[in-house]
Amino acid sequence: MRTHRYQKHTSATVGDDRSAKNRCARSADSFRKCRTAELPVQPPDVRPPPQEKIAFTIAEAIGASGIGRTTLYALMKTGELRAIKLGRKTLIPAQGLYDFLSRLPVKRG
Numbered sequence: 001m002r003t004h005r006y007q008k009h010t011s012a013t014v015g016d017d018r019s020a021k022n023r024c025a026r027s028a029d030s031f032r033k034c035r036t037a038e039l040p041v042q043p044p045d046v047r048p049p050p051q052e053k054i055a056f057t058i059a060e061a062i063g064a065s066g067i068g069r070t071t072l073y074a075l076m077k078t079g080e081l082r083a084i085k086l087g088r089k090t091l092i093p094a095q096g097l098y099d100f101l102s103r104l105p106v107k108r109g
Helices: 017-023 028-038 058-065 069-078 094-103
Strands: 055-057 084-086 089-093
Touching (some): 055 094, 058 069, 058 089, 058 094
Antiparallel strands (some): 084 089
16 A cells, blocks of 8 residues: 555545544545644743853944944954854854953943
8 A cells, every 4th residue: 555645644535534533624625624733832942041152253342342443453463352263163162351351451430
């Protein structure tokens, strides 16, 4: 016996009409309605809370720190700000950016 094309999700075959009659009609439209009614309810997508970033791209570091692109590249060139290359991408460790910003003098007045 071969499997009917609309019943691939069940163990019913073309010659076994008992389970086909119990599950749903032979037409494709009826089968789709029946099949969607049988799908289990999926739990809501529960994701863990976003973690703090451990490294920034150049654009993210500019946005997070307020430092300009040219200044950021100059700081990386002089070694004041550490950068990591990953292929073509340049990453700035978050801790390095925080440490650099904390070393800057505070303007009073």
